[in-house]
Amino acid sequence: xxxxxxxxGGLVQPGGSLRLSCAVSGFTFSxxxxxxxxxxxxxxxxxxxxxxxxxxxxxxADSMKxxxxxxxxxxxxxxxxxxxSLRAEDTAVYYCARDASFRVGVIDYxxxxxxxxxxxxxTVSS
Amino acid sequence: xxxxxxPPSVSVSPGQTARITCSGDALPKHYSHWYQQKPGQAPVxxxxxxxxxxxRIPERFSGSNSGTTVTLxxxxxxxxxxxxxxxxxxxxxxxxxxxxxxxxxxxx
Numbered sequence: 001x002x003x004x005x006x007x008x009g010g011l012v013q014p015g016g017s018l019r020l021s022c023a024v025s026g027f028t029f030s031x032x033x034x035x036x037x038x039x040x041x042x043x044x045x046x047x048x049x050x051x052x053x054x055x056x057x058x059x060x061a062d063s064m065k066x067x068x069x070x071x072x073x074x075x076x077x078x079x080x081x082x083x084x085s086l087r088a089e090d091t092a093v094y095y096c097a098r099d100a101s102f103r104v105g106v107i108d109y110x111x112x113x114x115x116x117x118x119x120x121x122x123t124v125s126s
Numbered sequence: 127x128x129x130x131x132x133p134p135s136v137s138v139s140p141g142q143t144a145r146i147t148c149s150g151d152a153l154p155k156h157y158s159h160w161y162q163q164k165p166g167q168a169p170v171x172x173x174x175x176x177x178x179x180x181x182r183i184p185e186r187f188s189g190s191n192s193g194t195t196v197t198l199x200x201x202x203x204x205x206x207x208x209x210x211x212x213x214x215x216x217x218x219x220x221x222x223x224x225x226x227x228x229x230x231x232x233x234x
Contacts, residue, residue, distance in 0.1 A: 035223065037169075044228040045161070045169065045212050059221055062127060095168055108220055112159030112174035119168060 002026035004117030006096050011123045016086050022079040022096030022117055030054070030074040033099035035113060036081045038092035038122075048094070049081065052103065086124045093119040128152060128217035130226035137232040144200040146229045148213030151194060158196040159214045160189060162207075163228075169212065173198060200231070208233045 008020040020036070036048040049070040050059045058070055069082040079096050095118075100111035130150040138144045148158060157176050161169035171180055173189035176196060186201045200207055213226040 037225075044210075045163075045214075045225040047214075047223040047225055050223055059223070061222065097169075100174075108216075110157045110159075110175065110216060112157075112171050112214065113161070113169075114171050114174070114180065116168040116170070 002098075002115050004096050004098065004115060006094065006117040006120040009094060009120030009122045011125065012086055013126050014087060014124055016124070017082070017084045018086065018122060020081040020083065020094055020096075020120055020122075022081075024077050024079070024098070027098070027115075029072075029077040033101050034070075034072060034079045035097045035099055036068075036070060036079075037095045037097055037113070037116075038090075039095070039119075040089075040092040043092075046092075050099070051079070057103075083122070086122075088124050091122060091124050093121050095119045128222055128224050130213050130215060130224050132211075132213060132226040132229045134227070135230045135232065137234055138203050139234045140205060141202055144203050144207070144231055146198045146200075146211050146231065147195055148197070148215075148226045149195045150215060150224070150226075152218045153191065153196055153215060154193050155218060156216045156220075158189070158191065160198045161212045161214065162209045163212065164209045172211075203231075203233055205233050207231060 003025045006022045035050045051070045067085045071080045097113035098115040160173040162172045163169040172187050176191040177189040188199045210228045212228045
């Protein structure tokens, strides 16, 4: 069974840091792009970051750039999100998601986020 | 920054057809994907690459692309289809991933 299990959320003070993890199983992790997507209480989905299958291409939403770092350990089948300088507006449920997209040469072939984890809650408050 | 625009809400009666639109300048160049999210649950992919349907998704879900607007169509809407629906695509630089603001589908 394909599974994504996110963890690492919690209560943190403004300016603090957290490291989220997403442990995957049931598929070949090293073959897939991965994303972090967040959802503030009562709000819509917001894309946070993307990493390609070997970790060589990283992308971030503008509001997270410079504060958040996405990474992966293909040997451990785990995706990470290091979050620094946290703000109240970063309070949200953070989902990890698998992406079946891939690149051939310089062309990306997009297939959408086909598997999602259950989410981990991050609360930034004093 | 790039944006995808969806109507905040759509309402239909059971058995009718629901159409949810998503507009964006880069949609003629980039595929769209659609997600269903029910309260307290993670999103589920219901349409990918404009009109492809994952095997586990009922046939009543379909998608189409007409340039800068893509449409998710749910034919013969059922009560269980009541949920929030989000479109997703990429900007013209292939750098940023974007979600639409979401559409709440209400089954009357």
